Amino acid sequence: MQLYLPIADIPVNVFLILAMGAAVGFVSGMFGIGGGFLMTPLLIFVGIAPAVAVASVASHIAASSFSGAISYWRRRAIDPLLAAVLLVGGTLGTALGVWTFTFLRSLGQLDLMIALSYVILLSTVGGLMFWEGLRAMLRSRRGGPVTLRKPGSHGWIHGLPLKLRFKRSKIYLSVIPVVVVGLVIGFIGAVMGIGGGFILVPLMIYVLRVPTSTVIGTSMVLTLVTMVFATMLHAVTNHLVDAVLALILMIGGVTGAQFGARAGQKIRGEHLRLLLGLLVLAVGIRFAVELVIRPQDLFSIRETGGAPP
Template identity: 80%
Template sequence: MQIYLPVADLPVNILLVLAMGIAVGFVSGMFGIGGGFLMTPLLIFIGISPAVAVASVSSHIAASSFSGALSYWRRQAVDPALAAVLLVGGIMGTALGVWLFSFLRSLGQLDLTIALSYVVLLSAVGGLMLWEGVSAIRRARRGEAAMPRRPGSHVWIHGLPLKMRFKRSKIYLSAIPVVTVGALIGFVGAVMGIGGAFLLIPIMIYLLRVPTGVVIGTAQVLTLTTMAMATLLHATTNHLVDAVLALILMVGGVTGAQFGARAGQRIRGEHLRLLLGLLILSVGIRFAVELVIPPQEIFTLRETGTSP
């Protein structure tokens, strides 16, 4: 059953797009991540332009993050002060990312930039997660316990100036790395169409030493705000948000997430990390293959948005 996407300007099989939304929602529910790193490539692989895919998935991530952020807020599992400082950087990073997105699109280099970004980022992150997952499984088989992080341990980041006290997280930390992390996540999200939770959560836990009890909720607030802002900017400046596509993905994503959350509770943590690493790495390899395979059509026609 075909449906026409007005902004993407092509017909797609609605059942295929719905199935993609369910599958990505399942993965998101299982691993506790946004799923944008998977949804955007899948849309590109079925023929939707990278620009429309990134902009439309941003709206999907913002909508899916709303319920999660609200739930964690009600449970007081969000650090408001930490979220506010992250948002300072996140808003700046998102604005810069959308500007670069528009600039690269005007030059005709946006598609290549997005593909290269996915190859580098997903291959690196997927490889590290795969290695860590395999190491954890080996330690478990040998009966070795993982080395716990010592309470109160510090790294060089904790010696930076402009320190703030984040009461709910119970940490005393410079605002500089927090703003920087927020800017990085906002920038990456605007350019690549990913929420960035699979990057943000490890950074907050292992680099900023934020307690795990408030990490996910605080990350959800940042993802919600930056993706909502990216959607607004993409819609007003680039006119690339396809509401029909985003709606179908939302329906599928909400449905799949319910089943994924149940499945994730039955799998051991190290196995989950191994599976997630394999998934991320496979998407990065798929993009790398696309870059080296000769295209079926040598020439393409694309509107640049410039007036004669």
């Protein structure tokens, strides 16, 4: 069944979009991530303009993060102070990201920049995650410890000034690296249409040394607020948020996430990291291939969706 998307300005198969939402929801539920790094490329691959895909997926990520954040809040698995400090940088990064997004779109270089960003970021992060997961799996088979780094240990970051005591996470840490992490995640999310959970969670655990008991819930709060903010800014400044597309994705995503969460509980942690690394790496490679192969249509006069810059 075909449905016309008003902002994307193309007809799409509703069942295909629902299936994509369900598939990404399954992956999100299995790995505990937002799934934007997978949803945005999939939409681009099926013909949605990159600008519309980035702006519309932000609302999908926000919706999927809301229920998770509520659940973690009820279990007192969110550090409110840590989340607030992260949001200081996150909101600034989101605003800067949307401004960069708008500027690149006005120059006509947005699509190229999105593709290059995905290639660099996903290939790097995916490769590191795959290597770390493989090492953990090999250590587990040899009978060694799966995790060599322990949250709570100290590094050079803990010597920075302007420290705060985050009681829920039981850490004493400078606000500088926390704000910087939020800034980076907010910027990346606004430009690339990803929640950034697959980057944020490792940063919080291995760099900020936040205990795993509060990492997921706190990261979901940052993702929720920054994605809502990004959606609002994209809608006001670029008019690129396709509500119809976002609604279809949310319906499929909520359904798939339920099954993914059950599947994730049956797989060992190191195997999950290995699979996630492979998935991230595969998406990065797919974007790289798109950049080097010769397109079928060398020229196009079709609008890319939304109001003209």
